[in-house]
Amino acid sequence: MQGLPLVFENVAKAFRIKGQALPVIERLSLDCPSGSFTALLGPSGCGKSTLLRLALGLEDAEAGAVTVGDEQPRAARRTGRVGVAFQDAALLPWRTVESNILVPFEVLGSPPPSAERMRELIKLVGLTGFEKARPGELSGGMRQRVAIARSLATEPRLLLMDEPFGALDLILRRQMNLELQRIWSQSRPTTLLITHGVDEAVYLADRVVVLSQRPARIVADVTIPFERPRPADLHRAPEFHELCDEIGSYLDHSADGADS
């Protein structure tokens, strides 16, 4: 099955605080073709998460259009072909690990995965043995991994991730990056990853998009040339560092030169 293309077309969004409109996104267009892996970088509060919420239909754009496949976000999310992992795990504390992974299936009303598939998923995120544990008994990193397993469980054709590894330490983070790449290469869902980590973006994505400070504009759109599968030691390659430096400089620029 093909990945669902995600298209933002001249999208605008403002928040209203005490009657005043605060533009978060102004006329932004971004095209994520089927099966592409796009990473979004940008200063804190620049509207990255808002883009993701627009793609999920959690917010509505004030102008322009967001299209998932050939549908509106709200129609697309009901098909079960969109997966999401938020910045914090958003687990239901009274449910076990397994039961939390089943939440999307219950909401969608679709048949739950087979026992074998569930075992596979849990193994994938390294939580074998914790199937019956509740979130309160897990570390922050483990909880985040449950959320990742949950986002992958429905075999989404569009995967939206908002700093899913933000709570993990560097070692775990690299490990999860490696895993994510492996899973992604198998099924190639269209992926939009929001992150703060330049190295994570460069390692995982086909393309890194750097946003300016609020209101968000695209200040750089960099294609990542490395062959897949990318080995773990790519992190130490000089060309990797060069690319990271380049993107880092765009990011610095976007942070201080907001309206210049």
Next chain:
Amino acid sequence: MNGSGNRAATLVLLVALIVIWEIAGQLQLVAGGTLPAPSAILARIFVDRADYWPHVLATLRTSAAGFVIGNAIAILAAICFCVWPFSERLMRGVNIAIFAVPPIALVPVLVIALDGEVARITLAALLVYFPTMTATLSGLNDIDPRTADLISAYGGGRFRALRMVRLRAAVPAMMSGFQVAAPAAVLGAILAEFGSGARWGLGTYLLGSLGRAEPDRLWGIGVTATAIAGVGYGLAALVARMTTGVNRAVTMAPEPPQAGDAEHRMRSIAMTIAAIAFPFLVWQALLVISQLSPIIAKTPLGVVDYLFFSNASAVAQQKLLAALAETIPITIGGMFLGLAIAFVLALIAFAAPTIMNALLPFALITQTMPLVALTPLAVLIFGRGVAVTLVITVSVTFFAAFVVLAQGFALIPRAAFDLVDAYGANTVKKLWLVAIPASRNWLFVAARLAMPKALLGVMIAEWLATGRGLGNLLNQSRGYLDYGMIWTVALVSVLVAVALYQLTYAVDRMTRPR
């Protein structure tokens, strides 16, 4: 702080209190023997035990039915308010009225409009409604917003989020609401028995025994009523602990929940007007449905007609104003006095943590006591003058306020004290620089919580003992079958209670540091 040490201190205090009470009772030290010794009270309960059963059963039945019905309505209401915030806005006037109204003012009206037992259950349910509704609503709203987003992200609507996230998340809060509601149901039942002419019930028994000079029997009934309320609280706490694994100290919410949404000004004004008009519409609608004669059941317009345009209006106005002139000053005065005593005591307790640790469990227990229902006991000791009104008002205010203030002081972050400590501040300095400024908000919370209780205390004392003010006017009109006045006093009581409540709210907002 260590738990077992606290418990020991509390136990010592408890034993000391009982010993002092026993000695005072045996030697007839208080008001010529109107405070009997605990042993005498228990002995009397044993002697009277055959009389108790029908009364206890009647009160239990009324409070249990009120508890179940009130909670069911409260939970349904909280769910509606959560799913349609518009409905909360519309019902805000009703909610504030239910929170602030002195329940006794509604008893005669309920008795007119409903059958006796139904009227009593209704009052118990009314007292149950508010604590459970606020607790449940805050539980439904207080979720990790990302979990609701997650449900939406997979196409679930608000009912899906309600079913999968909010309802389950609200269980602990709901349970703590039940803990406040259980003794409230008992209080409601007893207050209704005072005013409804019921044949059975502890309230009836208490009133019937007031005329006889038998302090030990009166105290026995009071102790029994308190015990029933306490058992209700204990059962609710037990269920809470078994189902949720947590048992936190519970105090009642000082105000109805308010959605913090920034509304358009015009819309906001329109909603406020609708919220004010809504209770009157409900009132009118209930009377239309019940098909009562307009002579005994007054509609809002009927009350206006009675008070301003009828033959009796001049007399009615005069009576009402005279009653208000007696009731309002003592309510406000009693509340301030109770608040002041609570504040000073909370400060002392705060400066001496040992006292605080020993005292707080008591203070928490008193929250479950049907204090105003014990008014006949206070009459016994303090007579039928203004003193008894003041004592009751001050004590209900005090107990409500002390817990809020003591817990408020305990919430002041240690770091704030460490800072002034580092500059060598002594205890007085610490109180002056940190504790007193920090307690400002808690003082207003305490005031909002205490205000309705103070008004209830005054009206109960007036009704049962002093023969003055609004409470007495209500009781008299009941006796004279002056239906216009019964409805008028009920309405005026609600209006006064809401006005006083809004006043504390306004003063709070105006004096809030920016």
